Amino acid sequence: MTRSLSSEFLPPVKEKKNKPKNKHESPLILLELSKDLVELARIWHESKDNIAQNNFFDHVKVLRQGHPQFLSPFPSEITWTKALKPDTRRISRYLKKIFSSRIFSNFGPFHEELEKRLRTYLKVENLFLVNNATIGLMLALRFAYDKLRPKNPYIITTPFTFPATSHAVKFLSFDTAFADIDPHSLCLCPEAVENVIKKHGPPVAVIPVHVFGNVADLEAFESLRRKYGFFLIYDSAHAFGVEVNGKGIGSYGDFSVFSLHATKIFHTAEGGIVTFSDPAYAKDLGYLRSFGIKGVDTCFSLGINAKLSELNCALGLALWDKIEPAIKKRKQLYNIYAQEFSEVTYLHPVMRHLPAVRQNYGYATFLVSGHSFVTRDVLCDLLKKFNVIARKYFSPLLSDVPCYKYDLEKFKPVLKTAEDVSKKTITLPIYPDLNTGDIKKITQIVKYIFQASDIIKTSINNKALG
Numbered sequence: 001m002t003r004s005l006s007s008e009f010l011p012p013v014k015e016k017k018n019k020p021k022n023k024h025e026s027p028l029i030l031l032e033l034s035k036d037l038v039e040l041a042r043i044w045h046e047s048k049d050n051i052a053q054n055n056f057f058d059h060v061k062v063l064r065q066g067h068p069q070f071l072s073p074f075p076s077e078i079t080w081t082k083a084l085k086p087d088t089r090r091i092s093r094y095l096k097k098i099f100s101s102r103i104f105s106n107f108g109p110f111h112e113e114l115e116k117r118l119r120t121y122l123k124v125e126n127l128f129l130v131n132n133a134t135i136g137l138m139l140a141l142r143f144a145y146d147k148l149r150p151k152n153p154y155i156i157t158t159p160f161t162f163p164a165t166s167h168a169v170k171f172l173s174f175d176t177a178f179a180d181i182d183p184h185s186l187c188l189c190p191e192a193v194e195n196v197i198k199k200h201g202p203p204v205a206v207i208p209v210h211v212f213g214n215v216a217d218l219e220a221f222e223s224l225r226r227k228y229g230f231f232l233i234y235d236s237a238h239a240f241g242v243e244v245n246g247k248g249i250g251s252y253g254d255f256s257v258f259s260l261h262a263t264k265i266f267h268t269a270e271g272g273i274v275t276f277s278d279p280a281y282a283k284d285l286g287y288l289r290s291f292g293i294k295g296v297d298t299c300f301s302l303g304i305n306a307k308l309s310e311l312n313c314a315l316g317l318a319l320w321d322k323i324e325p326a327i328k329k330r331k332q333l334y335n336i337y338a339q340e341f342s343e344v345t346y347l348h349p350v351m352r353h354l355p356a357v358r359q360n361y362g363y364a365t366f367l368v369s370g371h372s373f374v375t376r377d378v379l380c381d382l383l384k385k386f387n388v389i390a391r392k393y394f395s396p397l398l399s400d401v402p403c404y405k406y407d408l409e410k411f412k413p414v415l416k417t418a419e420d421v422s423k424k425t426i427t428l429p430i431y432p433d434l435n436t437g438d439i440k441k442i443t444q445i446v447k448y449i450f451q452a453s454d455i456i457k458t459s460i461n462n463k464a465l466g
C-alpha cells in the first residue's frame with residue numbers, strides 16, 4: 001500500500017462512547033476482522049520466521065479505534081453479479097403471442113428474430129442459437145471430429161476457465177491436453193499450444209478462451225491453425241459484444257461460442273450462440289443441433305437436442321434494449337474500481353485496454369499480488385464479513401479436477417502461470433443495478449483490509465527484529 005492507515009480511514013473516537021447507530025455499524029466487525037488478521041499474522045510469523053508466537057492483540061488496538069461509516073457491512077449481500085431483468089409488460093406481450101400461437105420451440109418466429117438481431121449486433125455472417133454454450137462447444141467439437149476423424153483425437157485447451165470448456169471435450173470422450181496461459185491476457189498461450197503439437201501431433205481442435213473479455217492472441221492462433229490444420233474454436237462465453245478493429249469477436253476462428261446464461265451481460269436465462277466462418281458449415285451443424293433431422297421426421301445423421309425455446313428467445317428480445325445501457329453502466333462502475341485501486345499496489349487489473357479492442361466490462365477481476373500479506377482467499381473471506389460476495393474465478397484449475405487425471409499423465413502439461421494466477425484472481429461485484437456509491441464503498445473496504453494488514457505485518461517485522 002502506498003498510504004498508511006491514516007486518520008482519514010480511522011478517526012480517533014473513544015471506543016465505548018461511540019455507540020453504533022444500527023447493528024450494521026457495529027465496531028465488532030472491526031474486532032472480528034482484526035482477529036482474522038491476527039490469526040493470519042500468527043500463521044505467517046510462525047511459518048516464515050519460526051519465532052515463538054507473539055501476542056498480536058496489542059496491534060488490534062490500532063484497528064479498534066473507530067468505525068467509519070464505510071466500514072459497516074452492506075445491509076444485504078452484494079453478489080458478484082445479478083441477472084438483467086426484463087420489463088414485465090414487455091415480456092408479457094411476448095408471452096401472450098407464444099400462448100396464442102402455441103409455438104414454444106423448434107425455430108419459431110422469436111428464434112428467427114433473435115438470430116437475425118444477433119447477427120447484426122455481433123457483426124457476424126453465420127450464427128446459430130443453441131440452448132447453452134456448453135452444448136455449443138460440443139457441437140463445434142463434434143463437427144470438427146467428423147471432418148478430420150484422426151486415429152487418436154485430442155483437444156488442446158486452457159485449464160484456467162469455467163468447467164464447461166474442458167468438460168465439453170471430456171464429455172465427448174476426447175483426450176484433453178491442457179496448455180499454459182499467457183501471463184498478460186490470462187488466455188491460452190499460443191507457444192505452449194505449439195509445444196504440445198510438436199510432441200503429440202496436430203489436435204482435432206484448439207479451444208482458446210477469451211477470459212474475462214480479454215482477447216486471446218488471434219493472429220498467433222490463426223497462423224497455428226493454418227500450419228497444423230486443426231479447427232480453431234473460441235470459447236467466447238465472456239466476450240459478448242467484444243470487438244477487435246471494428247470486427248465482432250465471433251468472426252475469428254472456425255467457430256466461436258457465446259453463452260447467454262443469466263449471469264452474462266445479455267441473456268436468455270439459459271442459451272448460447274455458435275458463430276462459424278464458413279456458410280457451408282450450416283448444413284451439418286444444423287443436423288447436429290437438431291437430432292440429425294431435416295423436416296419433420298427424416299433422420300439423416302447424428303445430432304442432439306441443442307434447440308433454444310421460444311420462451312428463452314422471448315426473454316432475449318424483451319431484454320434487447322438493455323444491452324447497450326448495461327455495458328455503459330458496467331464501464332462506469334468498472335472505471336471506479338480501476339481508479340480507486342490504481343493506488344493499491346497489491347491489486348492489478350486483469351482487463352486489458354488495447355486500442356483496437358472494444359471491451360464489454362463483463363467482469364471486475366483483479367490479481368492479488370503475491371507480496372500481499374492478505375491472500376486472495378483471505379480477502380474473499382474478509383469481504384464476506386461486509387456482505388460483499390466476491391468470486392474466486394477460476395479456482396480450482398480444471399487440471400486439478402480428478403476426471404483429468406488420465407490426461408495429466410498422458411500429456412504431462414507444465415501449467416506454471418495458470419497455477420499461480422488461479423490462486424490470485426478475485427472477481428468483485430459488477431452489474432448495472434449497483435451504483436457508484438456501492439462500488440466506492442467496496443473499494444474502501446478492500447483498501448482498509450490491505451492497510452490493516454500492512455500495520456500488522458509491520459508490527460510483526462518490528463517485533464521480529466527487536
Ligand SMILES: Cc1ncc(COP(=O)(O)O)c(C=O)c1O
Nearest residue numbers: 132133134162164237259260261
Ligand atoms: C468460459 C465459459 N465457457 C463456457 C461457459 C458455459 O456457458 P453455459 O452456461 O451457457 O453452458 C461458461 C459459463 O459461465 C464460461 O464462463
